[in-house]
Amino acid sequence: MIDYLRNWLWTYIWKPLPDMPFGDWMESFIRWARDAWAAGFDAVDTGLEFLYLHLADGLLWLPSGVMVLLFAALAWAAKGWKLGLGIGLGMFVVAWTPYWEETMQTLSMVLVSAAIAILLAIPLGIAAAESKAVSAIARPVLDFMQTLPAFVYLIPVVMLFSVGVVPGIIATIIFAMPPGVRLTELGLRQVDGEVVEAGQAFGASPARILARIKLPLALPTIMAGLNQVIMLALSMVVIAGLVGGGGLGSVISGSLGRLDIAAGFNAGLAVVLLAILLDRVTQGLSDRTPVARAAKLAR
Amino acid sequence: MSAIAVDSLYKVFGKGARSAVAQLKSGTPRDQLTAKSVTAAVIDHNWSIEPGEIFVVMGLSGSGKSTLIRMLNGLIKPTSGTIRIGGVELGSLSNRELRRLRREKISMVFQHFALLPHRTVVENVAFGLEIKGMGKPERLERAREAVLLAGLAGHEDKLPAQLSGGMKQRVGLARALAADTEILLMDEAFSALDPLIRQEMQDQLLDLQSKLGKTIVFITHDLNEAMRIGDRIAICDGEVKQLGTAEDILMHPADEYVADFTADVDRTRVLTAEAVMEPCGTRDTSAFTTVESDVPVNELYEPVLNSKAPLLVVDDNADPLGVVTPRSIIKSLSHDAVADPASDAAAGAAPEPGTATEEERQPA
Numbered sequence: 303m304i305d306y307l308r309n310w311l312w313t314y315i316w317k318p319l320p321d322m323p324f325g326d327w328m329e330s331f332i333r334w335a336r337d338a339w340a341a342g343f344d345a346v347d348t349g350l351e352f353l354y355l356h357l358a359d360g361l362l363w364l365p366s367g368v369m370v371l372l373f374a375a376l377a378w379a380a381k382g383w384k385l386g387l388g389i390g391l392g393m394f395v396v397a398w399t400p401y402w403e404e405t406m407q408t409l410s411m412v413l414v415s416a417a418i419a420i421l422l423a424i425p426l427g428i429a430a431a432e433s434k435a436v437s438a439i440a441r442p443v444l445d446f447m448q449t450l451p452a453f454v455y456l457i458p459v460v461m462l463f464s465v466g467v468v469p470g471i472i473a474t475i476i477f478a479m480p481p482g483v484r485l486t487e488l489g490l491r492q493v494d495g496e497v498v499e500a501g502q503a504f505g506a507s508p509a510r511i512l513a514r515i516k517l518p519l520a521l522p523t524i525m526a527g528l529n530q531v532i533m534l535a536l537s538m539v540v541i542a543g544l545v546g547g548g549g550l551g552s553v554i555s556g557s558l559g560r561l562d563i564a565a566g567f568n569a570g571l572a573v574v575l576l577a578i579l580l581d582r583v584t585q586g587l588s589d590r591t592p593v594a595r596a597a598k599l600a601r
Numbered sequence: 602m603s604a605i606a607v608d609s610l611y612k613v614f615g616k617g618a619r620s621a622v623a624q625l626k627s628g629t630p631r632d633q634l635t636a637k638s639v640t641a642a643v644i645d646h647n648w649s650i651e652p653g654e655i656f657v658v659m660g661l662s663g664s665g666k667s668t669l670i671r672m673l674n675g676l677i678k679p680t681s682g683t684i685r686i687g688g689v690e691l692g693s694l695s696n697r698e699l700r701r702l703r704r705e706k707i708s709m710v711f712q713h714f715a716l717l718p719h720r721t722v723v724e725n726v727a728f729g730l731e732i733k734g735m736g737k738p739e740r741l742e743r744a745r746e747a748v749l750l751a752g753l754a755g756h757e758d759k760l761p762a763q764l765s766g767g768m769k770q771r772v773g774l775a776r777a778l779a780a781d782t783e784i785l786l787m788d789e790a791f792s793a794l795d796p797l798i799r800q801e802m803q804d805q806l807l808d809l810q811s812k813l814g815k816t817i818v819f820i821t822h823d824l825n826e827a828m829r830i831g832d833r834i835a836i837c838d839g840e841v842k843q844l845g846t847a848e849d850i851l852m853h854p855a856d857e858y859v860a861d862f863t864a865d866v867d868r869t870r871v872l873t874a875e876a877v878m879e880p881c882g883t884r885d886t887s888a889f890t891t892v893e894s895d896v897p898v899n900e901l902y903e904p905v906l907n908s909k910a911p912l913l914v915v916d917d918n919a920d921p922l923g924v925v926t927p928r929s930i931i932k933s934l935s936h937d938a939v940a941d942p943a944s945d946a947a948a949g950a951a952p953e954p955g956t957a958t959e960e961e962r963q964p965a
Contacts, residue, residue, distance in 0.1 A: 500715035502676055504729045504780060505704030514731075518719055592719035599762045 332458045346472075347463045350414065354467050358410040366397040369406075373579060381586030389582065392575040399568045401553055405576055408539055408549035411467060412580065415474035416535040420528055423479050427486025427524075428512070437487060444480040452477055452538060456545050470542025470551070478534040485527025489520030518593060525588030532580050540573055550576075602688050604784060604816040605656075605673060606649035610682035612668050615639035618680045631839050642668040644840040646682070652783065653814045657831030659821055659862075664838045666820045670786050673818060674707045675699045686784065704733050708777035712789035714769040716761040722772050723748060723757045729780030740779075747779035748772075752805060767798035774802075778809070787819045791826065803830050824862045828871045836862065847871045868934050869899035877901075877933035878914045878923030886921055889913035894922055898933070901925060 336343070361369065370393040378386030396405050430437040452473055459469040493516050501511040517524075543551015550569045557565040588594060613621045617636035624634055631641040642665035650656045660666045671677040672684060675691050684691045686706060694702060708729060716725050723744045730740035748757055751771040761769055770790060777785055791799045807830055810817065821827050827834045828847035835844045836859050843855035851871055854860040875894035890904055891913045904912055911924035 494713075494715070496711050496713050496715040497717065499676065500709070500711060500728075501732075503674055503703060503707075503709040503786075504732050504776075505700040505702070506732045507700060510732065515717065518717070596718045596760045596762050599760055 328458075332461060336462055343462050347468045350468045350471050351466065353414045354410050354471065357413060358407050361406040361410060362403060366402045370394050370397055377579070377583055377586070380583045381589070385582055385586060389579055392578055396572045396575050399572050401550060401569050401572050404548070404550045404553050404569070405572045407467075408536070408551065408573070409576060411471055411474065411539045411542070411547065411549055412532065412535045412576075415471045415539065416478060416528075416532045418471075419475045419479040419531050419535065420482050422475070423482025423527070423531065424486050424524065427483045427527075428490065430483060430487040431490035431516075432512075440483060440487075444483055447476050448480040452541055453544075456542070460545050465546045467542075467546075467548050469545050470539060470547030473542055473545075474535050474538040477538045478531045481530035481534065482527045485530065486520070486524050489523025489527070490516050492523065493519045518591075521591040522588055522594045522597075525584070525591060529581060529584040529588065532584055533577065536573070536577050536580060603649035603685070604652045604654070604687060605818065606685040607646050607673075608683045608685075610643060610646040610669075610672070610684060611641075611680045612643040612665065612672060612677065613639050613641045613680045622681045641665075641839055643672070643679075646837075646841055648835060648841065648844060650816055650818065652816050655810060655817045655819060655830055655832045657819045657821060657827040657834045658837055659824055659827040659831075659834055660837035661822055666822075666837055667788060669837070670709075670788050670818060670820050673784075673786060674703050674709060704729070704780075706782050707784045707786060708780040708782045709786040709788065710770070710773045710777050710790040712792055714761070714766075714773045714793075716769060716772055716776075718761055721758045721760055722753060722764070722775075725761065725772050726775045726779050728776055733780070743781075744775070744779050747775040750778055750809065751775035765798075766794050767802060770794060770802060771805075774806075774809075778813070783816055785815045785817045787817060789820050789822070792821065792823070799826070806830060824866050825870075828866060848873070848876050852876060870897050872898045872933055874898070874901060874912070874914045874925055875922060877929050878925050879929045881913075881921055881924055884911075884924070886913045886924065889924065891915045891919070892925070893917075898930060901930060905930065 364372070370390060373393045374386045374390030377389035396402060399405075426436075426440060430440045455476065456469065456473050459472050463469050463472065497515055497519065498511060501515045506514070539547065539549065540551040540554060543549060543553070543555045546552065550573050553569040554566055554573075557563070557569065589598075611622045611625065613619075613625075615621075615636065615638045617639055621634050621636055621639045621641060625631065625641060625644055631644060634641065644665075646669065658666045658669060668677055672679050672691075673686070675684075675694070679692070686702065689702070691699065691702075717728070720728075723741055726747050727740040727744035730743055735743070745757060748754070751774050753768065753771050753775060756764065756768060761772065764772070770793075773790070791802050794802060803826060806817075819827075819830060824834075824836075828851070831847060833844065833846055834850055836842045836850065838858060843850055843859045845853075848871065850859060851863050851866060851868060854863050873894060874892050874896045877898055889910050889912060890908045892901065892904060892915070894914050894916050901912065905925060905927055911926040913924055914922045916922055
């Protein structure tokens, strides 16, 4: 019975179908795009590389000991002296490893790709919150971006751009953007309907309601999205080391190749401490949004 | 000219709303419409409100009162019929003109306050003025005045989260007052408050109204509240079941539906001496203690008990209108006397009010 069904399905469904064309489509699209939009890719390549190099140079301009103090001060300003102390200690340990330069390169990649991801994500999230159609289209695309294994598009991205940090940044933007869009949309949709109605009842225009009511009220959620974007960016930037992305990623992939366990753990420790820095500082900033502070007062 | 006038106003939600309106117009009851997915929220409203009036729309949840109030400022478009605000038909306005009308003519107070949590009291109150495009120093000054008017002195720089429910609603009220519009829409404005605070707010609203003379549309599901503050009350269940003054509704409920509501009302606060008095007849009233016709019944107990003779009810010119006795008070407070519309209609039609109900009660 099962065999009969299997035969029937094979004869009438699977056999007549051509080979699954999706992969071929994507391949020819990428090959076509590489030739057709070469100038555009070159411009993006140059621009991102410029941003990355200058940021990395800036972070490496001061000696690591001074930078440790600056990071500690940043954490203090974002949250308080306890966090400042903890972060100072963490960054001291990073500077103690032989990978301070690589850590700053990784941080630069994270900052450049997260900044671009957020610049794209917030307007898209706003559009998705305002329009059901945009939301319905964006959702599967975001699923795709977030779950497609990174290696699948890392290599094509290398084909489109040259080998180096830029493919890593592009792959990172693709991977890290979705939570920014999702949480922006969620935050805006969660805004109390009656408050929005109050804006309408007093005659505010839709743009004003967005700027004065919806965005301020959604800001804590949007900041949580921003935090997610940055954390995902860090994890992706390390993977991008495999395609010559530089920074801690290449230290780690290099140490894997040489079975250099000690180097791998040292670089891994730097990644973890950098992650803690980025997470706590962005969290401290999101606790400082006016709405989050007002909510704290209520308790 | 009326401040607000609605004419054969209908709002039906769902697919097939227009044909549902046609059915309703031809007399189909709202639970017998052919399209099952439609909800008839507002059915055939025809009324107008004069400037300076407090008009209360009273109904249970699902009676369309929230829909109605949102049609008055154009947040919801009617399915059919017209709404005129100061003579201007809302349906003829573009979105931009509608927003300008809201900024200049109509403000609103919400059930759950709808304040911006990250703004201080003054900044919240200034919101309407900010939308009007007023400069910051001026709007904050005006907001401070409204804050004082609403009884929030000393709380200017607090955040909403630091205030109690009653205080929050004062902010909502101050925000509406600061906008300085002729019309004030109040959507269940006091329903989320404790009973004591609610009464305080009602008193304050009446007090403010005596100074400001706004046109107020007040939505509530509480008939006691409606009777306390409303100049006129519309009892709604989709359609308007009865529209009249508190006394009208209490003494002459239009049907069972209205009568069921009035059963729970504290009559002593609503009914006045004029409503409970009996004819003077041939009595010599010259020695009687006098009371004014608009004194509520609950303030008549003491004078009635302290005087052996009946009280004489007089009008503004001190002319006698009738007399109040303990018996007439008790009679007027009895629910049976008015709760049954049939007997009430009989009582109203009879040349000597009261006799019909008295005869009916004798055998019982």
